[in-house]
Amino acid sequence: MPSPVSPTIRPVVLSRIGQPTKLISPVKDQNLSVLERSKQLAAWTAVDQHVKPEHRVIGIGSGSTVPYVVERIVQLGAEPNQDRVFIPTGFQSKELIVSSGLNLGDVDQFPTIDVTLDGADEVDHELNCIKGGGACHLREKVLAEAANTFILVADFRKNVEYLGTNFTPGVPIEVVPFAYAKVLQNLHHILGSPNASLRMAVKKAGPVVSDNGNFIIDAPFDLEKMKTPYTIMAQIKMLTGVVEVGLFCNMAKAAYFGNEDGSVTIKWNDGRVEQVAAPQ
Ligand SMILES: O=C(CO)[C@H](O)[C@H](O)COP(=O)(O)O
CATH class of the missing domain: 3.30.70.260 (ACT domain)
Known part of the structure; x- marks a missing residue:
């Protein structure tokens, strides 16, 4: 079980921890449009590369891409997830964690997070991003800062040179x-x-x-x-x-963009750009 913030403060984990329970995928329909499939590809690839067996505290962001993150985590099975705690960035991700049967915690109990995976409204060439399209960016930024590794997952529309290109509300x-x-x-x-x-x-x-x-x-x-x-x-x-x-600057280690052709573009914070095939 992960260590709480101090030995004198006991974590109140709302779901049971330490016992395998049946996990339920939040994604029911697999007849996905090209856009939804691109979100799924980005999310699955990011989970495969950044959720490590030793990770115990995982931040779950908000938006329409994040259910695919939880879907992939659920696919890992009950065993590896039984001793993990998942920290939500708001009401939506809290519901997602609880309804999937994963253990729920909060950042005041676990102020150090192994990895946080979150969506973005737009990501520029230096991995700065706009967030808050879903009004969750306060908690999202706290969980991004608390994380040893902060990873963005998004569809191809979010991959831009400069912020404000496609995402125009501001x-x-x-x-x-x-x-x-x-x-x-x-x-x-x-x-x-x-x-x-x-x-x-x-x-x-x-x-x-x-x-x-x-x-x-x-x-x-x-x-x-x-x-x-x-x-x-x-x-x-x-x-x-x-x-x-809702501007997150110099925070993300990598951004994963699902593409229309089924590939995934990965932009790293050291400037590398990779193109990988879809995960199975
Ligand atoms: O910042 C957010 C919510 O405040 C979301 O992460 C952002 O809006 C991206 O959402 P989606 O995955 O639906 O495109």
Whole structure:
């Protein structure tokens, strides 16, 4: 069983640990479209290469690609997973972990994670990425920072030279609710994002509320600014009322992109780019 944060704090793992239970794949239908298959290929390849037998604490990200990560982990079987704890980045991944029969933990019990696998809205040539399309980027960044290895999984549409190429809503910014108008004003008039706007819910009147009870602003920036994402991230983060910015800079070790032809492109943080065949 993995060590908890200190010998005096006992981890409260919500699912049972140490006993093999029947695991259930979160992916039922295998009649996948080309796009869904590309997500699956990226996820499976990343799990095969980065979830090691000795790993005990694994971070599970959010979005539509991550169910395929869990699918591959479930395929490893009950035995290797019985002594592992899986840490979610939000409501969706918590449900995914629990419904698959995997052991659930939290980052306050396990602040060091062996590997975190997560999706991305877009990834640039230096592995900087936009995250937060699903409003989970605060927890996602905590789990990325807590991980010894942070791995991105995505479909071919996310593989770009510069951020903002295909993903146009802008940089997701989590803000405390009472500060949103003031942060918007700063984004419009000081940081150069005149179209920054509060993200509105679809099946609810009013704004999207994150898993942490906060609002989300989407702030588009021009290409010149997005060429140096760390600078704009630091400027946004300095605005009082901002909780976290959905720009992840210099964090990922590798990004896996599933392609339409069934291959997977792997970009490494040392600049290497590999093309591999689909896993079976
Ligand atoms: O950052 C995220 C949620 O906040 C997701 O990881 C991101 O939106 C990618 O999702 P998908 O795999 O559905 O493309």
